[in-house]
Amino acid sequence: MKKSSYIGPKLSRYQFEGLQNKGWIIEYASEVYRRRPNVVARLELELDSRFQQVVVKCYGWRKARNPFISPFFKSKAEKVWETSHRLLELGIPVPKPVAMYTQRQAGFVNHNIFICEYVGEHQTGARFLNSAPVSFPQKCEFIRKVAEIVAVVHRAGFLHHDLDLDNFLIAENNHNAVFLVDLTLAKYHKRLSIKERMQNIARLNLCNCQLNYDHEDCLWLHFLLHYDSENANHLVAPLKRSLFTSQKPEN
Ligand SMILES: Nc1ncnc2c1ncn2[C@@H]1O[C@H](COP(=O)(O)OP(=O)(O)O)[C@@H](O)[C@H]1O
Ligand SMILES: [Mg+2]
The missing domain is CATH 3.30.200 (Phosphorylase Kinase; domain 1)
Structure with a gap:
């Protein structure tokens, strides 16, 4: 039937x-x-x-x-x-x-x-970050928006579960307009641990350093500052661990 x-x-x-x-x-x-x-x-x-x-x-x-x-x-x-x-x-x-x-x-x-x-003409976040004409301050501005969006999503108890930069769309004619798409795997959780939140964020692939060495212009650090300015320092170590485990090949 x-x-x-x-x-x-x-x-x-x-x-x-x-x-x-x-x-x-x-x-x-x-x-x-x-x-x-x-x-x-x-x-x-x-x-x-x-x-x-x-x-x-x-x-x-x-x-x-x-x-x-x-x-x-x-x-x-x-x-x-x-x-x-x-x-x-x-x-x-x-x-x-x-x-x-x-x-x-x-x-x-x-x-x-x-x-x-339809959100209009757009680029995916991954494409935008790798685009040569996009300046570093423009990239930072985009990452700030991404961090603010993820912060609200997490504060509301949701994990996106497919948080890669391809699922952020940035409007072609207005770089202030950033959209989060692909909510198929998103789930509500009563409580979110730091580990769960950092594992979610680790998929964003923001900077090749994977927080292994200090350098200027690190987009991971820039992200954390706008994700949670008060606790950014305390989040570096858990995020680094999540980046490490998410890179390990599966057995
Ligand atoms: N509302 C929308 N407006 C404009 N383009 C969209 C919209 N939703 C999805 N897209 C385009 O479709 C692509 C794939 O969508 P997505 O939902 O991420 O599918 P998939 O599950 O295959 O990754 C996005 O990267 C974007 O280019
Ligand atoms: Mg997608």
Whole structure:
């Protein structure tokens, strides 16, 4: 038996059926950001009789066993929908959620689609930091924004769990506008230890020194100063440990 839940503005039948087909999304898209395992694409959709640029994320399966355990969990689209709303309420700049669709067959997730507002022309944080025309003060300014965003996310009890610089988008025409995306793995925790927070941050890959030697212009230190100015000194050692363990090859 099929069971579906859709939250969002009215869509035409043509668009609604199209969105359930990855091939249609790719063909209809103005831009395709990812094809595998999730399709992420920019589309112009008619929502409530108004054309709007949106980003559609249509989830695929990374591991073969995932579809079988899905009846016991919220769908990814449902999770992202909820997390996006909670983070937006906290004033965190995440793309505004527009719609969510989950279809289950005998409990197993069949279609899993999240739609949010398009934030405009942008670069990913990783690209921005490696871009030659970007000056060091501009990079610092960007890292300050990233640190402030992560600080609020952590203070609210959330771990993003995929905090790399590709998941921060910086607007092309306004470097003050930085967005956090890809909330699929984000989870709320009643309490967060320093170790958990530093492990989360360690994925950002801000500076090659990995805090192993002192040098000027270290973006890790710059990050910590804006993440928690009062305790930045005490966070250096735990962050260094997390950087070390996250680099160790898995056995
Ligand atoms: N709301 C958005 N507005 C503009 N571009 C977006 C938006 N959401 C995602 N993107 C683009 O799609 C890319 C992949 O999105 P993401 O959610 O990180 O997918 P993945 O899980 O495949 O990493 C981003 O790096 C960004 O370029
Ligand atoms: Mg991503």
